[in-house]
Amino acid sequence: MGMSGRGHLRIYLGAAPGVGKTYKMLGEARRRHARGTDVAVGFVETHGRKYTEEMLDSMETVPRRIIDYRGASFTEMDLDAVLARRPDVALVDEMAHTNVPGSRNEKRWQDIEELLNAGIDVISTLNIQHLESINDVVEKITGVPQQETVPDRVVRAADQIELVDMTPEALRRRMAHGNVYAADKIDAALGNYFRVGNLSALRELALLWLADRVDAGLQQYRAEHDIDSTWEARERVVVALTGGPEGETLIRRAARIAARSAGGDLLAVHVARSDGLTGANPSKLAQQRNLVEQLGGTYHQVVGDDIPAALLTFAKAENATQLVLGGSRRSRFGSLFTGPGIGATTIRDSGEIDVHIVTHSLMGRGRLPRQRGSLSRRRKLQGFVLAVVLQPVLALILGLGGDTLNLTSNVLAFLFAVVVVALVGGMWPAMVTAIGGSLVLNWFFTPPKRTFTIADVNNALALLTFVLVAAMVSSVVDRAARRTREAARSAAESETLSTLAGSVLRGETALPALLERVREAFGMTGACLMERVDGDELTEIWRPLASAGTMTCGRPEDGDAEVPARDDLVLVLQGHQLAADERRLVGAMALYAAALVDGERLEEAAAEAKPLAEADKLRTALLRAVGHDLRSPLASAKASVTSLRSDDVEWSESERAELLETADESLDRLSRLVDNLLDLSRLQAGVLPVFTRPMALDEILPGVLSELGDEADQVTVDIPHTLPLVEADPALLERVVANLLANAIRYSPPGRPPLVTGSALGATVEVRVIDRGPGIPRQHRDRVFAPFQRLGDTDNTVGVGLGLALARGLAEAMQGTLQPEDTPGGGLTMVVSIPAAAARPDVPIPGARERSEQEGVE
Secondary structure (H helix, E strand, O other): OOOOOOOOEEEEEOOOOOOOOHHHHHHHHHHHHOOOOEEEEEEOOOOOOOOHHHHHHOOOOOOOOOEEEEEEEEEEOHHHHHHHHHEEEEEEEEOOOOOOEEEEEHHHHHHHHHHHHHHOOEEEEEEEHHHHHHHHHHHHHHHHOOOOEEHHHHHHHHOOOEEOOOHHHHHHHHOOOOOOOOOHHHHHHHOOOOHHHHHHHHHHOOOOOOOHHHHHHHHHHHHHHOOOOOOOOEEEEEEEEEOOOOOOHHHHHHHHHHHHHOOOOEEEEOOOOOOEEEEOHHHHHHHHHHHHHOOEEEEEEEEEHHHHHHHHHHHHHHHOOEEEEOOOOOHHHOOOOOOOOHHHHHHHHHHOEEEEOOOOOOOOOOOOOOOOOOOOHHHHHHHHHHHHHHHHHHHHHHHHHHHOOOHHHHHHHOOOOOOOOHHHOOOOHHHHHHHHHHHHHHHHHHHOOOOOOOOOOOHHHHHHHEEEEEEEEEHHHHHHHHHHHHHHHHHHHHHHHHHHHHHHHHHOOHHHHHHHHHHHHHHEEEEEEEEEEEOOOOOOOOEEEEEOOOOOOOHHOOOOOEEEOOOOOOEEEEEEOHHHHHHHHHHHHHHHHHHHHHHHHHHHHHHHHHHHHHHHHHHHHHHHHHHHHHHHHHHHHHHHHHHOOOOOOOOHHHHHHHHHHHHHHHHHHHHHHHHHHHHHHHHHHOOOOOOEEEOHHOHHHHHHHHHHHHHHHEEEEEEOOOOOOOOOOOOHHHHHHHHHHHHHHHOOOOOOEEEEEEEEEOOEEEEEEOOOOOOOOOOHOOOHOOOOOOOOOOEEEEEEOOOOHHHHHHHHHOOOOOEEEEOOOOOOOEEEEEEEOOOOOOOOOOOOHHHHHHHHHO
16 A cells, blocks of 8 residues: 555556557456445546446446547546545556646646645556657657657656566457457458557557566666676676787677677776777777677776776676677787786686687787887987996996995995986987996906906895896886876867867867868978769779868878778868878777768768658648548538439529538638638748738728628627838738637637637737637647647648747748737637738828828828
8 A cells, every 4th residue: 555655556568559558457446346445446448348348347436527628528547536435545657648638737647746745646548659758769660750758757756567468479369350440440450550560569669668677676786785696587698808919809799699698788998097098999999889889889998006996896897797808919929928817817807707708800909009108219229328338337437436445335326327317318329338337347346356257145146136236226217207207298188179179069160170170280381181973993993081180082092191990981181191190099080070971971871861751741741631621521512413413303592502502601611612722832831922001990890791601790890090000011910810710719718709809019910810619728829830730629621720830930930920829718819910001101002091081190
């Protein structure tokens, strides 16, 4: 029971209508009722299905609420009555349903939230196509847009979700037996929405969505109970990438392992050092990331200095079951000095995670790509020169001291020389200084002198310690210099990339901005991105896509450096050759340029496809909306004329007149519909002729009332004679007001006719068409101006929904506007704003004299 706090929500989730969600819900309700639980039906929709109605019998049902909307009556769940009844469990069907305007909440799932907050348990139903996150996917699969959706967060928060599953073949058999739809709808349903392919795809979506929710629940449970061990509920394969050339082999191998288990996940991870210094090739990593995503996997990057520990921490956090590593590239000789490698350490500490060591062509062929030397060649040469010069000078100076200095002082002096040489020339000149210094100390300052013999053990130990300390100091100084240089290079690369990103974010044209930044960053005179469009390897044809600087793009060979972005794209630079480190960064930028090209082409394709999609959407809506409305008046006129021509019946004069009147009215309806369609098409094509002139509003009223026919008697007109003239096309303005009045009459309640009035506001004149109908919610007001929309209507005889769309288009064609407002006290007011005519005394205005005489202003 949920009465003491928030209620519990149970949802029966189905892949498609007709799988038996409501039947399952009622079965669960019967079981709970048999156990003594207080169960009440808040809202259950049987859709006329026999077995569902039988399940609903004998169950207590809270009476529904009747809501009148736009002249029709609808029934909705009476939320207040259910809250007042306060059952232990309430059954609320069709969670995604949109309530009729006038209800307390817009959506039924919001009603359910109120029931849960009141402590009432709720059992509900939902189809997978109504989930917000996959609504667009369902539309692509079925071709049917779903207007009613439920946010995923609401469904994921449910205490229980049970999948009501049924194979496509079984569901189609249920439909064929008449257990889902009426007989006249079965063939159309089986041939459209309920095709086997559609049902299979929807079923897979439902299973995958529910599997993700179950997986999220499993992760939460493991976190709450501090469970670090791997639970092999779902295969997850992690592949470790170093940015080396063997990465593609590892990714494809891992993808094959994941593919062997249905639903297996592929995750690629790269471990970066915490100091930001790494030997990984960023262009290779970018290529490998693209490959992972193409194979349906995800790419991740973690930071850690202990690579095996970082890999295993990531794998355990993702509940991975298998870890794929590449075989070591170190030689056997190198392994003797560096100890167990990453693979061996990972296997030792992996626990329950299976580790795969994948062989590749680079195994045992040396260490990872070597880093460049710590210092320049010039600095090293200076170090060697200093090492050769400093040792005899230092020996001469120490020799002048005679016996006043002991061996310890001499060793410290030579150690100082080693540090100085290491700072200047790096490790190897310092090692030369250390070895040479040990020999000098042995020959000149260690008894017996002038020999390489050492009589005292302490002296031998001192010299040995000197050599070892000198070697370690040289190594540390050299490593520090290397790290300083790498840090500077990484900072420069980061600054270059951040500058590039900033230029794009500031709105510069993406591809030219990228090429200009590359040219500036590397001191080039020109940069060009070229694409191979035709030809073979011998007769390749290239075309430039974008360029920067003074370079003339001909062929890639014309530049000083070319960096491939992919097989058909190459970045060509002119100015000087690129160093190895520079090529690495330029390679990453070339990949980014390729991504920009693909993005721009996708945008162009989308822009080209958008008008076609809109046209197709408009065509579909037109066929769907006007199919009835074109046939209805045509059929009525055809029937009247056929009856008049019939020789089998003797018609009286009154009957003949009535048939002629029916034919005349039907053809008038058809003519108005065709006129509206033609005007709307002209508006959309921008070829509607508009002839504006100064005119008075009361000029158009007789034509408006005449067009409305008998309905004109329901209209109240209150146009002040003091209004200024407007600059408008009389025929178009008449159409605007007539369409608005026809819409207002349609929704005005009996005894409360619509009102037409006008007022002046600055340089505009506003015409208001006011009704006292149900109005339109603010969030839906823009929809009423879309063609073929009849918001809230269920009666196809009221037209195709062109009136308001055409009215707004005609108003805007005359440089005016059409906006909806609330009518005080309830209803809708349509406001047409038209520019006032400029006063020009030298130009006579038709109707102005008569208007002035009426106002007594002559």
